[in-house]
Amino acid sequence: MAKSITTRVENYSQWYNDIVKKADLAENSSVRGCMVIKPYGYAIWEKMQSALDKMFKDTGHVNAYFPLFIPKSFFSKEASHVEGFAKECAVITHYRLKNDPNGGVIVDPEAKLEEELIVRPTSETIIWDSYKNWIQSYRDLPLLINQWANVVRWEMRTRLFLRTAEFLWQEGHTAHSTRQEAIEEAERMLNVYTDFAENFMAVPVIKGVKSPNERFAGAEETYCIEALMQDGKALQAGTSHFLGQNFAKAFDVKFLNKENQLEYVWASSWGVSTRLIGALIMTHSDDNGLVLPPKLAPIQVVIVPIYKEEEQLKMITEKIQPLIGKLKARNISVKYDDDDSKRSGWKFNEYEMKGVPVRLVIGPRDLENNQVEVVRRDTLQKMNLSFDTLDLEVEKLLDEIQQNLFERSLQFRKENIRKADSWDEFINILDNKGGFVLAHWDGTAETEQLIKENSKATIRCIPIDNQHEDGKCILTGKPSIQRVLFARAY
């Protein structure tokens, strides 16, 4: 029986859940809010990790690992950080269980921790507590460190990949001797994220800075990349923060500068998470299932033989083996599915559901004609290609699919950025069309909050290199110097 899923038009949210489930990416676990990332979903994450890790190392960063637990008191050291993170979190109070006389195990009341530990929701505090011992002079700077880790935020409403209590991510934490250098680092990493989103994920993003209300708790400036999903909602795909000297002050991290004076260290932090898999799904996929950009596809090419007799399969396999070698030599990951227990129709459906970019189908008649049927997943277009130059053609096709997915998403985004010059127009666009809305805002946190409450849209960012333009705030009518980017968001 073919797998089929809810269509986007019917119910976008259900469509998303269906893809996550039927493409075998992830599932909910028995632990509230915590997901199991299944092998196929994890293989996508591994591809993402590998590309990002290389980019981090190419820009001079090294990896390290810091503790999962953070003493409760650390959170109180940075005033805005505690408000943002310490509230909804997993708290460890005991370190032992004991046998329950009535069966099972119970918490041993004798084993209460003197100070509770928090499972890290983000690691600025525990890392700056270490940096304190690592930094004495400007010669110890910059520190350019990244960590791949799991973090926990006690979310009440969770969605697979998009919002889960535990998720996987990387968090960069850098220390610098000047304000300027820390800002440049935050901007450099925003560009790395943009490069990754656009050139690996094929997801076009808008770079910007967050408004004060949306800033990371503890940052002086939060940079972000914002993507647009097919349902017209925005998704924050990555952030990087200029932290000023906030954490250096909270953890008393000073260095002797070149003038031999003690100064607080400057900081940045930046992260992307398994949430990106949610963005990937919602940007490219269709009503047949997942669509993956070739650069992040665990299987880039699947080959399905069509045969009736064992002898035919043997001939196809003989013909196919050298091709597989050639494809692998081009660093193309290929799966030859000659599993006899599945029908070819089932296989076509399965690999479409899983978003394999290119499918090659070969039967006895193709053998005679020295050709193969090639189906590309992005357009579902079929073509016959000669066997002789197939490895080269497939490589080109993968590049073309990668490019097409990006262009298609970029086109969609272009069609879904609109200007609104009044409150009615603003609400009308949000309710009927969705997408990004460029509108004037008077620049105050109060108005930002009111707009959010009344429209459910937030300022996604103030785009980098935004054009200044005089106008009036859509809510208050007060003067504004620029349009900012609004949207309803994940």
Added chain:
Amino acid sequence: MAKSITTRVENYSQWYNDIVKKADLAENSSVRGCMVIKPYGYAIWEKMQSALDKMFKDTGHVNAYFPLFIPKSFFSKEASHVEGFAKECAVITHYRLKNDPNGGVIVDPEAKLEEELIVRPTSETIIWDSYKNWIQSYRDLPLLINQWANVVRWEMRTRLFLRTAEFLWQEGHTAHSTRQEAIEEAERMLNVYTDFAENFMAVPVIKGVKSPNERFAGAEETYCIEALMQDGKALQAGTSHFLGQNFAKAFDVKFLNKENQLEYVWASSWGVSTRLIGALIMTHSDDNGLVLPPKLAPIQVVIVPIYKEEEQLKMITEKIQPLIGKLKARNISVKYDDDDSKRSGWKFNEYEMKGVPVRLVIGPRDLENNQVEVVRRDTLQKMNLSFDTLDLEVEKLLDEIQQNLFERSLQFRKENIRKADSWDEFINILDNKGGFVLAHWDGTAETEQLIKENSKATIRCIPIDNQHEDGKCILTGKPSIQRVLFARAY
């Protein structure tokens, strides 16, 4: 000032701590028992991960990710497992903090979990809870899944890498349709670990099975590899377990076999951890610091220029650049340290401390003679080599060092396996020489326990393919059919 460390003879334990600290591998954090793995230490772990991950994938395994938290009740489902793991663990009881009227934050008593969550000490329970939904028929088997993750065991006495509350590891969890297949899997992975230990870590290991007392909590058979440290103590470097149907029964995981009958699934699990870094240090290092096998060294070759004038450095650099290119083309990781702020003597000391396998030193006179001074870390032997074939010679030398470290350790182990035929002899060897002791044991758990209490030595393993030989138990004098491997251990 040159870094220097406590010698092994003076104080082996302090020597170990000094190396971990001065080679910049790891340090204790502010959280009791949790370490910070510093960039250089983490780079070694990344090398280990990369080699192991490839070996796992080459043997048909895929990666996935399961939740950090495990509901308390899950531990009670497998009787021996709860005894082994649920006792000393991190227990989450609350999910929110709130502002303390007296300043800081306190646990919100309103936010108490209905059922406490345990931070995973190992993942059999949460994984088999998922497998229950993944397995219906023999066609769904085998499941060959690995996870790279952090785990927490509330250890009271911790040592960096060797025993920490939180550590990093991989845990494989496989499901099979027959007993035989699960046993073969456990044995296959023991061989993979052996291959990794001997051919990457250059650490010779003895393969064996654990005695019942030392078995993994929940296993029917535990296989292990045991290594010998330079102080004569043993270290368990990896384990793989045949779990029988224990977890399938605990989580009610049945499959329809080919005969269309419902049957419990068979299981294996296997893991190695950051503890391996401790084993690596204690096997090869010397009183000058860390010694790393080339295959796991983050920097394989360091090049130090010797010069007085800027012009000389320029000439050396010009000469060196093509060599660096050639070394990289051979996949050799190389660092050219032309940092002007450090003296060359300091550099020699530093890279010796960090265990860089090969050091190349080049000064103006070497330039004239078209040669380079080459120093190998394992023997500290110096030689002059011609510049022309240096890349090839360095590659050969790295292989030779890898081989030499293994041979040297193997020789040490050979010299430190002794037979004991009486209790006095047994204690005498343990107290005066250490190392492995092959001795007869009557095969009972009671005697095993008594030997442990009276000698502090444990049965490390019953070696695979052990020769049967009639004898008398060293403690009880009762008949025994084979010698088993004893040692005091980490």
